[in-house]
Every structure is written in structure tokens, then in C-alpha cells.
Amino acid sequence: MSVKMIRSSFILLSLGAVLCVAAATVAPADHDFLVKQNEILKLLNKVHELNFHKDQAKIGQEYDPLAHLDHFKNPRVVQEFVKEYKNGRMLPRGEIFNLFEEEHRREMINIFEVLFFAKDWDTFHHVACYLRDRVNEGQFIYALTVAVLHKPETRGIRLPPAYETYPHLFVTAKVINEAYAAKMRQEPAIIRMNFTGTSRNPEQRVAYFGEDVGMNAHHSVWHKDHPFWWKDAVYGADIDRKGELFWYMHHQLTARFNAERLSNWLTEVQPLQWNKPIVDGFAPQTTYRKGGEFPARPDNFRFQDLKNIRVADLEAYEERIREAISSGFVKTVEGELVSLNNTKGIDILGAIIEASVNSKNPNYYGSIHNLAHIMLSRVTDPQGKFGMPPGCMENFETATRDPAFFRLHKYIDTLFKEHKQYLNPYTREELDVEGVDIKSVEVDDLVTYFEEFDVDLLNALDDTEGLPDVEIKARVQRLNHQPFAFKIHVDSAAEKTVTVRLFIVPKKDWYEREIPIEENRWNVIELDKFTAKLTAGDNTILRKSSESSVSIPDHISTRALRKKVEAALAGTETLQVDKDLRHCGIPDRMLLPKGRENGMKYTLYVVLSDWAEDKVNDLPHNYEYGGSLSYCGAANNKYPDAKPMGFPFDRRITDRKTFQVTNIFNRDVDIVFHPVHV
Numbered sequence: 281m282s283v284k285m286i287r288s289s290f291i292l293l294s295l296g297a298v299l300c301v302a303a304a305t306v307a308p309a310d311h312d313f314l315v316k317q318n319e320i321l322k323l324l325n326k327v328h329e330l331n332f333h334k335d336q337a338k339i340g341q342e343y344d345p346l347a348h349l350d351h352f353k354n355p356r357v358v359q360e361f362v363k364e365y366k367n368g369r370m371l372p373r374g375e376i377f378n379l380f381e382e383e384h385r386r387e388m389i390n391i392f393e394v395l396f397f398a399k400d401w402d403t404f405h406h407v408a409c410y411l412r413d414r415v416n417e418g419q420f421i422y423a424l425t426v427a428v429l430h431k432p433e434t435r436g437i438r439l440p441p442a443y444e445t446y447p448h449l450f451v452t453a454k455v456i457n458e459a460y461a462a463k464m465r466q467e468p469a470i471i472r473m474n475f476t477g478t479s480r481n482p483e484q485r486v487a488y489f490g491e492d493v494g495m496n497a498h499h500s501v502w503h504k505d506h507p508f509w510w511k512d513a514v515y516g517a518d519i520d521r522k523g524e525l526f527w528y529m530h531h532q533l534t535a536r537f538n539a540e541r542l543s544n545w546l547t548e549v550q551p552l553q554w555n556k557p558i559v560d561g562f563a564p565q566t567t568y569r570k571g572g573e574f575p576a577r578p579d580n581f582r583f584q585d586l587k588n589i590r591v592a593d594l595e596a597y598e599e600r601i602r603e604a605i606s607s608g609f610v611k612t613v614e615g616e617l618v619s620l621n622n623t624k625g626i627d628i629l630g631a632i633i634e635a636s637v638n639s640k641n642p643n644y645y646g647s648i649h650n651l652a653h654i655m656l657s658r659v660t661d662p663q664g665k666f667g668m669p670p671g672c673m674e675n676f677e678t679a680t681r682d683p684a685f686f687r688l689h690k691y692i693d694t695l696f697k698e699h700k701q702y703l704n705p706y707t708r709e710e711l712d713v714e715g716v717d718i719k720s721v722e723v724d725d726l727v728t729y730f731e732e733f734d735v736d737l738l739n740a741l742d743d744t745e746g747l748p749d750v751e752i753k754a755r756v757q758r759l760n761h762q763p764f765a766f767k768i769h770v771d772s773a774a775e776k777t778v779t780v781r782l783f784i785v786p787k788k789d790w791y792e793r794e795i796p797i798e799e800n801r802w803n804v805i806e807l808d809k810f811t812a813k814l815t816a817g818d819n820t821i822l823r824k825s826s827e828s829s830v831s832i833p834d835h836i837s838t839r840a841l842r843k844k845v846e847a848a849l850a851g852t853e854t855l856q857v858d859k860d861l862r863h864c865g866i867p868d869r870m871l872l873p874k875g876r877e878n879g880m881k882y883t884l885y886v887v888l889s890d891w892a893e894d895k896v897n898d899l900p901h902n903y904e905y906g907g908s909l910s911y912c913g914a915a916n917n918k919y920p921d922a923k924p925m926g927f928p929f930d931r932r933i934t935d936r937k938t939f940q941v942t943n944i945f946n947r948d949v950d951i952v953f954h955p956v957h958v
């Protein structure tokens with residue numbers, strides 16, 4: 281049956297409806313901005329080769345950063361870089377950059393700081409051109425993109441999608457080989473990519489989720505928006521509730537993975553344990569551009585001691601963290617006790633478990649999450665005997681491809697859950713918003729399907745003398761859904777601005793048993809969060825799936841973007857710039873889990889809270905923040921919701937009556953998957 285035959289079940293706009301039109305920060309780009317945008321695209325063009333843009337290459341050759349030290353907020357990092365570079369101590373070009381390798385990371389941070397501390401655009405641009413052809417390309421991409429994401433002067437600049445900057449990390453080796461063959465033949469080509477593995481591996485049924493290029497791009501950008509090595513004090517820019525966001529984003533991904541598994545008749549994701557086999561193996565079938573193939577791991581492999589990290593270390597860190605959780609206090613380096621028994625506890629715990637620079641005691645609590653990534657990545661060559669390149673788990677671009685990623689995060693999620701279990705449940709008074717009564721909620725048919733998408737492989741292929749570029753793309757499958765909308769009918773006793781929170785959760789488990797919400801709350805998936813102004817009397821809140829603040833629109837391809845920028849520079853077109861633009865966030869098309877052909881039952885929750893209690897700043901209630909709030913926070917602002925992330929499902933529910941208030945509503949919905957999309 282054709283998806284196009286299904287029509288929206290109601291007409292969207294009706295009179296007297298509450299419209300959630302947002303206050304936005306979009307404006308036409310001026311000339312200065314267009315120049316910046318164009319230069320950044322040039323810097324990242326074919327970044328694995330020397331810069332063929334002659335103007336940039338020339339600037340790079342002639343610029344001497346030591347002659348311009350007063351143009352840097354911290355000249356010492358520039359001197360340090362030049363010294364290291366001149367002494368040949370930096371990672372050479374062509375080598376694999378591994379963020380989890382301390383030495384690689386230290387060098388990269390040095391490069392980042394040179395860029396970040398440039399006082400003006402001109403200095404930034406010059407020093408970027410200087411670094412472009414001198415440092416390792418992996419370190420350059422990472423440092424430059426993090427700097428662009430965080431510097432006030434580059435707000436609103438669009439980065440090329442991660443899958444176009446370094447396509448190797450997103451497509452299989454087979455595709456790369458075929459792409460080369462096509463280039464040699466000088467024939468444009470579209471190469472169909474299959475997900476890794478075969479139908480003999482049940483895990484392959486959910487590969488579309490972990491291997492989705494948009495998901496991989498999201499995960500890599502999330503860790504650039506919130507780097508674990510970020511030093512708030514040094515960079516003068518705090519990332520608000522970073523530890524809590526580390527928990528919540530990965531928690532939501534794990535809940536989503538679970539829903540995808542149920543959609544495909546797979547059992548719930550099981551947490552990893554240090555002393556048990558890693559049940560599912562993984563053969564990535566992906567290769568680095570230089571430096572070999574990603575190592576594979578057979579089924580039922582056990583964790584191994586590495587040269588400098590032992591399994592026993594991880595077990596000890598886990599014990600100490602669980603001790604902190606159950607005692608309700610973490611011990612700081614100075615031996616002080618910091619309470620976890622409040623809404624800030626989760627943020628402290630997130631910093632300890634990741635661990636980020638904000639950890640209260642890195643020696644004592646270790647860095648369970650980062651070390652686990654390393655343990656999994658190196659498990660098949662623990663002593664480095666075979667000189668294998670780093671595995672999937674040591675690249676944020678490729679990590680979610682490995683089924684062990686979700687098992688690791690399920691394990692980490694159990695630690696966070698243990699902490700939340702100790703907090704008091706919400707009381708009826710905390711949940712109730714007096715005078716606000718949800719009468720009913722209408723929703724369109726929820727229909728998902730697979731679509732095809734072409735990844736541009738231009739940057740994947742080395743330039744060959746005498747062989748011009750031809751258009752070569754990888755065709756991948758992506759989950760998508762029909763647009764849908766919610767219509768929420770609310771009776772209000774008075775004028776009031778409310779926060780609207782929308783969630784869904786699978787109604788039944790793998791055994792087809794209905795799961796009570798007390799148990800199911802940890803599987804809840806956030807669909808949207810926004811504000812609405814209610815008038816006294818009847819109100820209808822309209823909200824479209826495309827407006828969701830959980831996800832972001834598709835990234836524009838570099839080719840299309842370059843055309844737009846060139847046209848805007850020539851004055852034939854205007855380019856719209858959003859100063860709050862986000863690169864972080866799952867794509868809009870992935871908002872819904874897949875569901876089943878005959879429908880899969882979910883419970884939809886609509887939770888209203890009083891915005892006067894939720895607000896954290898003086899911006900208008902409908903300020904846009906660039907989207908992707910739930911997974912990525914607000915890039916240039918405080919997290920715009922005073923409630924704990926995941927509210928109200930983050931706490932135990934000991935008495936279901938507390939949820940029986942008129943401002944919380946639930947109903948069943950069905951998600952139907954259409955295998956054939958015309």
C-alpha cells in the first residue's frame with residue numbers, strides 16, 4: 281500500500297487555536313558572514329589532501345603566528361604549538377587521529393586553543409590556513425569544527441555534514457572500493473550500500489538505527505558540542521548541565537534502541553558486565569582512509585586487560601561510584617562530601633561517570649564511560665601486538681554502529697537509574713497545575729517507512745593527476761515518517777503559559793505483557809517540548825512533527841551549500857542565517873521509532889507544567905534556541921527548563937494516583953510501518 285494514499289486525518293488550522301510560532305533569530309546573511317561561511321567550507325574541502333585553494337594555501341605559507349602574538353587571548357598556546365611543530369613532535373599527516381589517545385588529544389587541544397583564542401576573524405582565518413596543511417588532518421578537522429561550534433564570531437556558520445567531511449567513517453569499505461573503480465572509469469555512479477552483516481545475525485534487524493548516517497553525525501557532533509575535555513574556566517564558557525545532558529542524551533538513545541528492537545521482535549537491550557562475555561560480536565566492514573580496516577570482534581568475547589587499563593580498575597571505579605550513589609555523597613579531591621540528594625546530583629554524577637574535566641575526583645572515580653569505549657575498541661588486540669588501528673568505539677562517528685555501544689550505555693544507564701531511585705518521588709502537588717485540564721488529544725496516523733538517501737563521496741577519494749572529479753554517491757536506507765500533528769484540547773481557568781511535554785512509550789514488552797508505568801517510565805521517549813499560552817476557557821494547542829524541539833532538519837549537502845553561498849556572494853540569492861543553528865540532534869525523520877507492519881501500540885503522554893516555574897531566563901517563552909533542546913541543550917544559553925531532564929518520568933512512581941491530575945493525559949497510539957514506500 282502506498283504511503284501517499286494515507287491522508288492527514290484532520291485539517292490543521294482552525295479558528296481560535298493556540299499557535300506555537302516561535303521567536304526566531306533568522307536573518308539574511310551579510311557580506312562578512314558569507315565570506316566566513318565560504319572560507320570555512322574551503323578549509324574543510326578535501327581536507328585529507330593539501331589545500332588546493334591557492335589563496336588559502338598562500339596565506340598558510342606566509343603567515344607567521346609568532347609575529348602576531350598580540351592577536352591571541354592566550355599567546356602562550358601559540359608559542360607552545362610552534363615549538364612542538366618545529367621540533368617535529370606533532371602527529372604527522374596521514375596517521376589515524378584517536379581522541380582517546382592521551383597524546384593525540386593533548387596535541388589536538390593545543391591546536392584547538394590556538395584557534396579558539398584567536399581574537400578576531402582575520403587572525404582565526406589566517407591561523408586556520410596556517411594549520412590546515414601543517415597538522416594531522418584528523419586533528420585539524422576535530423579542532424576546527426569544535427572551534428567553529430563554540431566561538432561567538434562563527435555563530436550560525438554551517439559545517440559540512442560529518443558524513444561528507446570524512447565519508448569513510450560512515451560507509452562500508454566495499455562502497456569505497458566501488459567508488460574508486462567508478463572514478464577510474466570516469467563514470468558518475470550511485471553505489472547501493474547495505475547495512476553490515478547478514479540476515480543470519482538478528483542484530484542486523486536494527487542496524488538501520490545504529491548505522492544511520494544522520495544518527496552517526498548527531499553522535500559525533502554531540503561530543504563536539506559537549507567535549508569531555510572542555511575546561512569551563514579556561515574557555516570562559518560554561519556548558520550548562522553538561523553532565524546531566526550526557527546522561528539524558530544517551531539514555532534517550534538507549535530507550536529509542538529498545539523501541540527499535542521491540543519493533544523488530546528482538547528482546548530488550550542487555551547491559552554489559554565486566555566479568556561476563558560481550559555476547560554480540562561486530563564486524564564493522566569499514567576502513568580508515570589510511571591505516572587499515574576497523575578491527576572486528578567475534579561473539580562472546582571477554583573483556584581483556586589492556587597495557588595500562590585493567591578490568592579490575594573498571595570494577596573498582598564502578599564500586600566507588602555505586603558507593604557514592606548509595607551513600608548520597610561524592611568525595612572530592614580535598615576530601616569534602618558533596619550531596620547527590622537533589623536535582624543537581626545527576627549533573628555531578630554525569631561528570632564523574634563520563635568522566636569530563638568537571639569530575640569532582642577523577643583519580644578516585646576514574647572515567648568509566650571513556651575507558652569502556654577504549655576497552656571495547658581494543659578488546660581484540662589488548663596488548664597492541666598486532667598493531668591494529670583503533671576500533672569503532674574509539675570514534676564517536678562510528679561508535680553507534682557497534683551493538684556493544686547500546687549495551688555499554690544500558691550499563692551506564694543502570695548507574696544513573698540507581699541514583700534516581702534514591703530521590704523522593706514527585707508529589708501530587710509538584711505535578712498538579714491547578715485549573716488546567718486536558719480534555720482530549722488528537723493525533724494523525726503515525727506511519728513510518730524507509731527512504732533512500734545519497735551520501736556524496738567527493739571527499740572520500742584521493743585526487744588523481746589528470747582525473748577530474750565525477751559525481752559518486754553511496755545510496756543508503758533511512759528511517760522516515762509521514763508528517764503528523766497533535767491537537768491538544770485544554771480547558772484553563774485563567775490565562776497561563778505552560779510547558780508542553782510529549783512522550784511515547786511502548787505499551788508492551790517482548791512477551792506481549794503490558795508494562796505498568798512504574799516500570800516502563802525508564803523506556804519513555806521524548807517527542808517534543810515547547811510552550812503554549814493558554815487563555816481562560818477552551819484552547820486548542822496545535823503542534824506539527826516538523827516543529828519538534830527534539831530533532832533537527834536534514835543537513836544541507838556541501839555541494840548545495842556552496843552553490844547557495846556563491847549565489848549569495850554574487851548577489852543573486854539571499855542566504856538565511858540562524859545564529860542559534862544546531863548541528864547536534866537526531867534528524868526530524870527519526871522522531872518516531874519504526875513500529876510494526878500491523879501496528880505497534882504505544883502510550884502517548886501529554887504533560888503540562890507551569891512555565892512560570894520552568895523558566896530560567898528573560899527570553900520570550902516561545903524563543904526557538906535552534907532546536908534539539910532535549911538531546912543537545914541550548915548552545916548559547918542556559919538549558920531553558922528548570923525541571924530535571926526527563927521530568928516527570930525520571931523519578932520513582934510509588935503511587936499512581938500522583939499522576940492522576942488533569943494536566944497529565946495519556947492515550948494509546950499506533951505506529952505503523954509501511955515496507956513499501958512509493
Ligand SMILES: *[C@@H]1O[C@H](CO)[C@@H](O)[C@H](O)[C@H]1NC(C)=O
Nearest residue numbers: 452454455458471472473474
Ligand atoms: C547489497 O546487497 C545486494 C543484494 O544482497 C547485493 O547485490 C549488492 O552487491 C550489495 N551491495 C554492496 C555494496 O555490498
Ligand SMILES: *[C@@H]1O[C@H](CO)[C@@H](O)[C@H](O)[C@H]1NC(C)=O
Nearest residue numbers: 607608620621622702703704
Ligand atoms: C533526600 O532529600 C529529601 C528532601 O529533599 C529527604 O526527604 C530525604 O530523606 C533525603 N534522603 C536521604 C537519603 O538523605
Ligand SMILES: [Cu+2]
Nearest residue numbers: 499503530676
Ligand atoms: Cu556518546
